[in-house]
Amino acid sequence: MEILIRSIVLILAIMLFGHAEENVLINAHIRMIPKIMALNAQVSSDNTSKTSLLGIVYEGSHKSNAQAIADKINQYYNGKVANLMFNAVAISVDDLMKQHDIAFVYVTATSTSTVTRIGAWGISNTIPTFSYDTSALEHGILGSIAIERTTVIYINKNVLKAGKFRFNDTLFQIARLI
């Protein structure tokens, strides 16, 4: 019994820790993703006068999760980061494929196939794609942010090259190209 209780407590603790870590990561992404979008040279040069769209992509029934992230971003930045006017919107994968006015894409938890499709779409449309999951970089996503010993920005150099993405040079001072 005691073992059972201990196991339950452990499981609960692990769950709580995992949930807390996930919150920290999401919060880091909410603060940093719009800024990385502002560092996109293409976005900052084309959309100086109009509002850019930051797409928070979801799959299936996870719209609420994506919408919550979009709301938090809008609430945090109030529609402006640096000189860039933007609006974070939750968008499904299918809708994303149909639209071309999205300036920056943030992918929440999705399946591998979907990730691959979004990565290819981003490369073909030269739209930077960042993912919640670092492992998505292996499937054609441009970048992700991880909390390790310090906050680390990962960028897939093959995708960077294939999609002809242009970011402010200073980003590469701290980003880890893989």
Next chain:
Amino acid sequence: MNRLNNARLSTKIIFTLIIAAVIVFSVITSITYMIVRDLTINSQKEKASLLIDAVEPSIAISLFLGIRDMGEKLSSVTRLNEVIALEVMDLNGNIIHNYHQHGIVSLNESIQITKNLTEPSSHKPIGTVILTYSGEEFTKTMHRFYLFYGWILFGVLMILGLMLIWINRLLLPIKLIAKKVRNYIPGQSIVFEIPYAQREFTQIVHAFETMQQSVMDYSHQLQSINSELEVKVAEQTHEVTRHLYYDNLTTLPNRFKLQEDLSQRSSSTVAILNIDDFKEINDFFGIDSGDWLLRQIGLWLQEMKLSPYRIGGDEFAFRLKEGTSSEQFCHDIENLLSLLSEKLFMIAEETVHVRATVGVAIDSDKPLIHADVALNKARSFKLPFSIYDHSEGIEAQYQANIAMSAQIRQALVEHRIICQYQPIISCETGKIEKYETLVRIRNEDGTLIGPYDFLPISQKTKLYHHITQEVVYQACNLFATREEQFSINLSSSDILDHRTVTTIENILRQTGTADRVIFEILESEGIENFEEVESFIIRMKSLGAKIAIDDFGTGYSNYENILNLNVDILKIDGSLIKSINENSRHRIVVEAIVDFARKIGIDTVAEYVASEEIFQTVTDMGITYAQGFHTGKPQFLDISVL
């Protein structure tokens, strides 16, 4: 400043070199110090700037992205030992990252670089990064600089020290030359030995040798001139001594020599010989002949073995020789006078007899003075020879005369010369018609001194005229307010003194008394200086004054002179009047005078009328006025002098 001016040449040169070296060294050191310091600091700043530039983008992007943990990204900088501190702050001043090197690091020597951070895309300011870079390298560089220049300074000082020694050695010949010249004595020869022959020193030595030769030549000339001068000075001294002690005319020792000879004894016996009437010889034969005679007399006196001195114009002196008694000395003098009276001197083929008078002072403490007193006494008594006798009191008389002279002078200054007036009455009416002015001196105690006591002395001391002028002034001012006539006695010296006569005229005009004043003149003085007296009488009578002849009847009583002088009154001498009743001869003389006066129409005054009998007699004889103690004693009329 004076010390520097008087300093040695070597000191001045070294001092100048030190100043120059200090200035040059200071300037070079200062400039080099500034250059090195600026270069080092700039170099360090450059390094620090490069470091901060290297990490600034990472910091900016991290700050932009909100990545607070920058340690890893800044490790490339912070790992350097030179980086002491690195601070990243946001716009609100919140420290985002703070790195401080561990260990003891002095911030005083550090360099701090600050750089603003901007957003990568919009370039808006987002924070500040401050890098504190170690100044240790700067400090080390400056230490190396100080050490380098310390050695240079040491080297310069060593060079200056060596130069001081070298300059002293170079100038050593000057010291040697100066030492030789300092001890130079004219007449001696200096040999200059210098350790090495620089051209400048040989020139100086040559110049000194030339000067030395000139000085020696000049010294020889001076010695020669000095010898000649000494001879001339000795001659001049001899000549001056001769002039001082010897008479030029007779070559006999003079009064000064006699005084010096006499001063060697406390008492001496001296005789002074005066040539009688030598002035007449001078006047008759001329001064040259007089001088010739004096030389002859001097020679004759020398022949008489009396060792004469010539002490004045016609005075010779003799001193008692040692071993001779005063009696013998007097005997010799008498014998000399006897021989001199028999001696004949020839002047211009004329025979001249010379007589002399001698005064002798025996064992006197003032031999010259006493011999002179004796000489005066002999001349007064027409004696050929007189010996000074202290008991005669002649010196006391001299002292009294001197005292009286001072008293007269003092009385004149203090206005103590006063006048009394004796009435002269008319024999016919018995009324006072005139007064005779009689002068007195009032002593400080109020007693009076009569004119016989001070007028003779005043005549000899040139004070007489002042007294006369004072008497005329007082009498005229007094009688200017009265109606009587008044008479004033004048002497011939008053009449002959132009200033006195002019003063009298002025006083008469100022007081308006010329028509009532009578000037009394002695008959004898009128005869001796007839022309001057006549002129005076004419001047006074032209003013309205009258002239009376005083003491008439005892002297020459020359009636012709009286007529010529045109006098107004004859005052008959008192010696005739006071015995007129007893002495028939006097009576006859007085009657003759009265008769003469009546015939020429002038008045007569009888003096010394001492009694009623005499007054009656003179009245009966027809004398116009009477004056004497019977008719009125001298009295003060001016109440202000009472």
